[in-house]
Amino acid sequence: MSKKHTKLIFVVLPLLIVFLFLINLWYGSVVISWIDVWDALMLNVNANQASKIIILQYRLPQAITAMSVGIGLSISGLLLQTTFSNPLAGPSVLGISAGASLGVAIMVLLGGVVGASFSGTLLILGDMAIVLAAFAGALAVLLIIIFVSGRVGNAVTILIIGIMIGYLVSAIVGTMQFFSSSEDLHAFVLWGLGSFSKTSIVQSIWIFITTILVLIVTMWFVKPLNALLLGRQYAVSSGFNVKFLQSIFILISGFLIALGTAFTGPIAFIGLAVPHIARTVFRTSNHRILLPAVVLIGAALTLGCNFISKLPGYDASLPINAVTSIVGAPIVIWVIIKGRRMSNG
Amino acid sequence: MDIQDKIKNWSLLLLLIFVIQLISCSEDEKSLSVSKLFTSNNGKELVSSVNYAEGFDIYEMDNIKKLVIYNPQNKDKILSIYYLADSVYHQGYPSSPEFLEIPINNVAVFSATQLNAFSKLNILDKVCAISESEYIRNPDIKEMYKNGEIVELAGNGNFYLERTLEVNPSIIFYSPYNLAQKHPLAATELTMIPFFDFMESDPLGRAEWIKFTALFFGKETEANDIFDTIVGKYNVYKELASGSINKPTVFSDKYYSGQWFVSGGNSYIAQLFNDAGADYLWKDNQNTGSINLDFEVVYSKAHDADFWRIVGTYSNGFSYEKLLAENELYYNFKAFNDKQVIFCDSKTSTYFETGTLEPHLLLADFIYVFHPELMEGYKPKYYHLCK
Numbered sequence: 202m203s204k205k206h207t208k209l210i211f212v213v214l215p216l217l218i219v220f221l222f223l224i225n226l227w228y229g230s231v232v233i234s235w236i237d238v239w240d241a242l243m244l245n246v247n248a249n250q251a252s253k254i255i256i257l258q259y260r261l262p263q264a265i266t267a268m269s270v271g272i273g274l275s276i277s278g279l280l281l282q283t284t285f286s287n288p289l290a291g292p293s294v295l296g297i298s299a300g301a302s303l304g305v306a307i308m309v310l311l312g313g314v315v316g317a318s319f320s321g322t323l324l325i326l327g328d329m330a331i332v333l334a335a336f337a338g339a340l341a342v343l344l345i346i347i348f349v350s351g352r353v354g355n356a357v358t359i360l361i362i363g364i365m366i367g368y369l370v371s372a373i374v375g376t377m378q379f380f381s382s383s384e385d386l387h388a389f390v391l392w393g394l395g396s397f398s399k400t401s402i403v404q405s406i407w408i409f410i411t412t413i414l415v416l417i418v419t420m421w422f423v424k425p426l427n428a429l430l431l432g433r434q435y436a437v438s439s440g441f442n443v444k445f446l447q448s449i450f451i452l453i454s455g456f457l458i459a460l461g462t463a464f465t466g467p468i469a470f471i472g473l474a475v476p477h478i479a480r481t482v483f484r485t486s487n488h489r490i491l492l493p494a495v496v497l498i499g500a501a502l503t504l505g506c507n508f509i510s511k512l513p514g515y516d517a518s519l520p521i522n523a524v525t526s527i528v529g530a531p532i533v534i535w536v537i538i539k540g541r542r543m544s545n546g
Numbered sequence: 547m548d549i550q551d552k553i554k555n556w557s558l559l560l561l562l563i564f565v566i567q568l569i570s571c572s573e574d575e576k577s578l579s580v581s582k583l584f585t586s587n588n589g590k591e592l593v594s595s596v597n598y599a600e601g602f603d604i605y606e607m608d609n610i611k612k613l614v615i616y617n618p619q620n621k622d623k624i625l626s627i628y629y630l631a632d633s634v635y636h637q638g639y640p641s642s643p644e645f646l647e648i649p650i651n652n653v654a655v656f657s658a659t660q661l662n663a664f665s666k667l668n669i670l671d672k673v674c675a676i677s678e679s680e681y682i683r684n685p686d687i688k689e690m691y692k693n694g695e696i697v698e699l700a701g702n703g704n705f706y707l708e709r710t711l712e713v714n715p716s717i718i719f720y721s722p723y724n725l726a727q728k729h730p731l732a733a734t735e736l737t738m739i740p741f742f743d744f745m746e747s748d749p750l751g752r753a754e755w756i757k758f759t760a761l762f763f764g765k766e767t768e769a770n771d772i773f774d775t776i777v778g779k780y781n782v783y784k785e786l787a788s789g790s791i792n793k794p795t796v797f798s799d800k801y802y803s804g805q806w807f808v809s810g811g812n813s814y815i816a817q818l819f820n821d822a823g824a825d826y827l828w829k830d831n832q833n834t835g836s837i838n839l840d841f842e843v844v845y846s847k848a849h850d851a852d853f854w855r856i857v858g859t860y861s862n863g864f865s866y867e868k869l870l871a872e873n874e875l876y877y878n879f880k881a882f883n884d885k886q887v888i889f890c891d892s893k894t895s896t897y898f899e900t901g902t903l904e905p906h907l908l909l910a911d912f913i914y915v916f917h918p919e920l921m922e923g924y925k926p927k928y929y930h931l932c933k
Contacts, residue, residue, distance in 0.1 A: 228842065231845075251845065251846050254875075255842045255845060255880045258875055259841055260842070379702055399804075517840055
């Protein structure tokens with residue numbers, strides 16, 4: 202792809218994000234005129250109080266959270282795919298989201314098993330505690346996958362093992378649910394449904410800033426990411442400490458997955474699908490372009506999915522995972538078919 | 547084999563088929579006789595003794611009772627029919643799975659909400675099994691369970707098939723939540739009676755299910771007396787509230803993970819609000835169950851409402867801080883800021899167990915909140931205005 206085209210897309214994408222962000226604020230189950238939306242955003246004292254609260258405290262944090270989680274999951278998807286040199290690596294596919302769920306489940310449900318009840322106290326427990334629990338769970342699964350991928354090189358085998366880990370974790374969570382009290386179960390089931398509307402404005406800004414900080418850190422590693430793409434041998438001969446790099450990438454992606462999962466519950470397919478969309482749109486595997494590309498596409502895609510899930514004009518909204526799966530699952534199928542064709546011919 | 551033999555064989559075979567047909571025909575006619583009794587009805591107009599509930603009807607003829615249970619999703623459709631008679635009348639007809647001999651002596655009761663009727667009708671000794679023992683509040687049942695007089699046949703949503711076969715209850719009362727799915731215990735081929743009291747949207751209709759329970763134990767007279775008393779008391783309170791001119795606005799339930807399940811305009815709770823002299827914000831909705839709405843829909847309609855009704859539970863009781871911790875957007879509701887939350891603790895109160903047969907007290911609790919001047923000196927039982 203020509204440089205001119207790439208530049209053009211990098212101009213169009215931010216505009217698209219701004220557009221989708223505004224449309225997320227403007228449209229919802231309740232009809233609010235764009236003048237009221239503007240007044241609310243400008244903190245106009247004369248603005249309609251109800252519209253102001255809906256926009257500033259409900260739609261705005263939802264849009265910021267959707268965008269941040271989209272960015273975070275997409276970066277982690279790209280890092281995982283490069284680190285494992287596996288096009289099917291992604292937070293939900295490799296069971297890492299499930300691991301994060303397990304971390305949260307242990308915290309929420311096991312509390313009930315050992316006697317203390319945590320029901321309805323997800324927020325009282327402290328956001329950080331949940332993030333740390335999710336982080337620990339995600340890292341545990343990642344460590345298993347590193348261990349396995351060191352022995353088995355085949356991408357599909359690792360994928361299958363990841364899926365098995367996902368099942369295993371679900372089974373453990375299921376068993377814990379069996380023995381826990383119904384209120385703890387209720388708290389956990391609700392968390393597990395996945396939704397961008399669970400965060401307050403302060404939390405959403407916190408997630409956004411944290412994600413951007415992690416992004417800045419990741420940008421330092423563009424060169425070694427490109428080297429890894431050409432193979433372990435090449436990276437080593439270029440003077441990179443591959444083991445150290447892999448650990449860094451796994452920590453970063455584990456943290457981003459945990460951050461998103463802790464606040465919104467597991468969100469399906471975004472992390473896996475976005476890097477593929479980026480590679481297709483920009484026709485490159487250079488991380489200098491891919492990294493900003495997944496950030497922009499991830500933000501745009503989740504904002505788009507969130508907008509669809511709001512079903513403008515209806516009183517109810519769709520579960521976000523239904524929308525992200527409808528968008529993401531065909532991409533996975535496409536990748537597998539394309540991969541098959543390549544290996545066949 | 548010559549042709550004559552062949553004809554002989556064929557005619558024998560035909561005769562055999564004819565005889566088999568004849569036998570099965572007469573079998574059919576015999577087993578239909580109980581139901582035929584009601585269809586022929588000798589020119590008499592059959593009148594159901596059920597007045598408020600929509601989920602069942604009871605007809606009586608020649609000392610045999612016909613119990614019709616309707617599909618709650620489609621009230622025109624009959625889900626099942628049972629015929630009940632005591633042993634004297636039962637003997638006159640062939641036995642069939644839907645023809646039950648009453649009184650029943652051992653019943654498994656799978657919902658704690660149904661136990662209260664047994665308690666009121668003084669037939670707790672007929673209960674041989676329960677489910678989900680940890681949620682049961684009834685002290686007598688708890689005692690019986692502790693002493694091993696009754697056993698648990700399901701826990702945490704899992705049904706114990708083998709133990710059920712061992713206990714072998716004559717009938718099982720259960721609450722089907724999904725009619726499309728076979729009940730896990732259907733394989734036992736025991737008589738499972740669906741109990742749809744929870745689907746009734748009329749508070750008196752829900753209470754009327756005591757007649758349903760009573761039918762199986764020959765306790766109709768007692769059930770009628772209890773129910774008539776409930777209707778009387780309910781109507782007295784309803785009359786009291788009907789005179790009130792100002793109707794405070796009220797909304798219901800909480801926001802859970804992207805959805806706010808609001809009680810429909812024709813639901814149980816909507817009717818209680820209406821009868822208590824309140825203006826329920828979703829009264830124009832046609833739904834009898836609950837509707838799931840987006841947060842902003844509920845907020846834009848209910849942020850100025852006077853009262854907010856919640857049924858739930860918190861460890862160590864309700865507080866406005868705990869409610870706010872669930873979702874800080876609640877702070878923007880007037881009812882939250884004015885501390886006008888009407889709360890019923892589902893764990894410490896016996897709302898789900900005894901509330902069904904005390905709709906008059908649920909109504910009185912609401913009137914006490916909405917129109918305190920009408921209920922001076924009243925002590926609420928289930929719902930409390932939280933300060």
